Amino acid sequence: MYLRALLSWTELGRRSISSEDLARCVGVHSWQVRKDFSYFGEFGTPGVGYPVSRLAGQIKRILRLGGSKKAALVGVGNLGRAILAYSGFSRYSLEIAAAFDCDLAKVGQVIQGIEIEDIARVSVLRDRKISLALLAVPVGAAQEVVDSLVEAGIKGILSFTACHVAVPRKVKVINIDIAMDLASLPYYLPSG
Amino acid sequence: MYLRALLSWTELGRRSISSEDLARCVGVHSWQVRKDFSYFGEFGTPGVGYPVSRLAGQIKRILRLGGSKKAALVGVGNLGRAILAYSGFSRYSLEIAAAFDCDLAKVGQVIQGIEIEDIARVSVLRDRKISLALLAVPVGAAQEVVDSLVEAGIKGILSFTACHVAVPRKVKVINIDIAMDLASLPYYLPSG
DNA sequence: CCATGTGAACCTTTTCACAGCG
């Protein structure tokens, strides 16, 4: 979140920012900002603040967003197509560089400049040095597909599946379940 | 996550489940399951486990998913259309009951049985007793749109916007930023 | 005998207040 805010300020040409201002942009308190950064180093100047673009660079390094990274999309349904059309990955030096689907009618189609490949061929990801994947397949196929992705050398998965998937310790999965997130909202509401 | 798993088990007709089995489905430990439930009551039977569908009902009640709830989609772009086409909300007694966009060329179109309305008319949400919204608009429009949603009586927002939005204390916002989530994956990877 | 529910120990995160530096 800090990086996201800092990139916006960089684009606007601002040179430095205080923990207070950054906190406001992100929706936390200033002491949280300072404490968080303090775990990784001393990035600011007392009396001045933090250097916007230099700090963005530091956070990129911490998050290992140094070199440009490629990700593969698996499952080109409605959500998959929306992801392919989304241009917001480049800010983080990320790129959707491949797409796979099991529907042979889709294989060969080119969407947003990406040719859809047969999911049976995911093993090519290892040779292409792609270690990130976005998973947008139905629940029923999820575990099977994840197993093949792990087999293909994928190390990180952003899953949009409405279920938990099992992976080896070395693989990281972040799960986004839109319906579940929406379903958690009423809990915070006053009542009915 | 517990509710999601329990609903699956209900569909499969299973009557009871142990904290151990439920934990495996969700990706946590059994003691975490028992401790979590213990904050809200005693739902299980020693030596047997938890009654699947009854526990699902309890969690629905805790999350205030009792009566069927309606949500409005704001922003019918690629992501918005994917959300309209998604059928996973009904498991939680949730329904996308309205859609809004600022593009007058889209207004009047019917997608997935929902007629797209002019975003200038969001105030109608108050009369229709809709208090949840899904926000899928560009960053530049987000704060303005959120302000109008709050004005229209919206109490919970699931936002897909790549920025923080300010809301009154009484309104709850859950933010999903796909690019940011993908960007956080490399941090957990071994290296390069 | 088996699986729940929970007090207590342990660990992490958040909050605070202020020393210290440009």
Place this chain on the structure above:
DNA sequence: CGCTGTGAAAAGGTTCACATGG
């Protein structure tokens, strides 16, 4: 004088071991 960086206190969450009950 303003804003950072941080030790210490407070709060919160996780893990464990076991008493309890069907």
